[in-house]
Amino acid sequence: MGAILTYLRIMWQFSPPRTVLFFTLLILSSVTEGVGLILLVPLLGVLQDTGSPLSGPVAHLVSALKSLGLPLTLTGLLGAFLAVTVVRAAIQYSQTIVSEHFRLTLLDALRAKSFDAVVAAQWQWIANSKRSDLSNLLITEIDQIGSGLFFSIRFLVSTLSILAYTLVAFSLSPGLTAIAIILGAVLLFTMRGQHERAQRLGRITSDANKHVQQVIEEGLAGLKLTKILGNEDRHSQLMLDIRTTLRDRTLGFVKLNAATGFTFQILVATCVVLFLYLGAQTFALPIATLLVLIVIFARLAPQLRHIQTHINQISFSQAAFNNFNALMASTARSSETVVDEPQSPPLSFGRAISLRGVTFRYEGRKASVLNDITITIPFQKTTAIMGASGSGKSTLADIITGLLSADTGDLYIDDVLLTPDNRLAWRRSVAYVAQDVFMFHDTIRQNLLWADAAATDDDIRVALQKASADFVFNLPDGLDTIVGDSGMRLSGGERQRIALARAMLQKPLLLILDEATSALDVENEARIRRTLDTLHGDLTVIVIGHRLPTLENADQLIVLEKGQVKSAGQWHDIMGQPNKH
Known part of the structure; x- marks a missing residue:
């Protein structure tokens, strides 16, 4: 019941008016269903011509029909029964549409909430997360939550129907x-172990779904390597194994x-007998009453079976809901606290960017x-900025861009401290233009x-x-050329030049090139270098790399070694050796 109450709370928090409308239709459906069943008693009495006295709800309903001027004849009662059935069918139709749209x-x-939470998380949290787990939650497990919500709604429908009966x-x-109520409660109680097993299977299946998502994403991303290594069969077998699991x-x-279902059918049939x-x-009991009870018990039997199935399905989806809650809690702890409005002007500067005593360590690393x-x-x-691989060059760039926050130390833009x-x-x-360009x-x-x-076409x-990157205009489709997944239809050098154009289109105050010319040939690297020369004096540029032709024209050189500044000064x-500036 805890999971069902959780889903109901989510519904209410999302839209109280829709929740009220849904429950109103649900109650009206149950009331009309009960009225239709009660009408069967006088209807059967007329058919049998027993003349038996009426009592309880049946007598009240008959009095209400008389006050409306409806003759208590076979024709009148059949008409009333048909009218109630039509109304109930219309209510159930509306209830189905409303609940599914809801x-x-x-x-x-x-x-959207989970995706926005991931986007708003700090970069370090995103970098430490497994992308396949995030995509699995956003696609598969949100759908599983939808299944739990659907069966929670069906549980309510079945419960109110059972209440009406x-x-x-x-x-x-x-x-x-x-006696029927006691036996029904005993049946549901004895099946509680099935609910626990369903919840356990849900956790196992959730883990298997994560593995499948990981295998698919890594397999597609590594297809080139797979083919080069000739491991197609191994990869296919891996996919087969996880899908089998x-x-x-x-x-x-x-x-x-x-x-x-098998057990319930047998037990319920025994109870009906x-x-x-x-x-x-x-x-x-009079025959008319007994016949109506037969109809009621016949309808109760599948509803009880549905209740048990619904609880199993809800328990099965609990793992997905727990993963969703875990994601929201984790992203909330790691969310970037951003106060400025999205349309506020960029933070400008006119003197210098200063890093003062900055120290940073990745989570899970000692050093x-x-x-x-x-x-x-x-x-x-x-x-x-130069340095051997692992010296901290890219991390320093991420600190300067504001993607990462220093553990200790400060970053100033002129005299303004960079804060959340x-x-x-x-x-x-x-x-920012990285070595591995994403498109x-x-x-x-x-x-x-x-x-x-x-931006216009001229821009x-x-x-x-x-x-x-003006090679673009010589392509058959020009600017409308499809680049493929991650730009795979273009060469590495072409991707980097387009990425640089994308950066220039941004009209930045600071341009960071992180090994951005590493995939270029000598001719195109020279052209990029000439571009940087034309920007000199108009734009603040940080060039991270190891190829001297691109770096040697810098106004200052910073050499990193094992995360520390080994030397800093003019080239x-x-x-x-002198540079050209």
């Missing part, structure tokens, strides 16, 4: 109905529900990646417009020319 809208909101049956034979878990749950025997022999870094990046100058309150405003002033499976134009959705042309003082 469920789908709520799922969309949960999926029970009230009518109780009005006809309190003693027999009391998932199938076995799913079949286990299906078998559980089938076994529950017992009720009829007691009704005819012990309670000596710090950066140790007491104190450097100054002068305004509208070019700064080169102004972090987004600063990022809007920074453009969407879309056109070149749309990939560029991520930097500035309002795009200028940016491409500055980035030595000729450190490298022993």
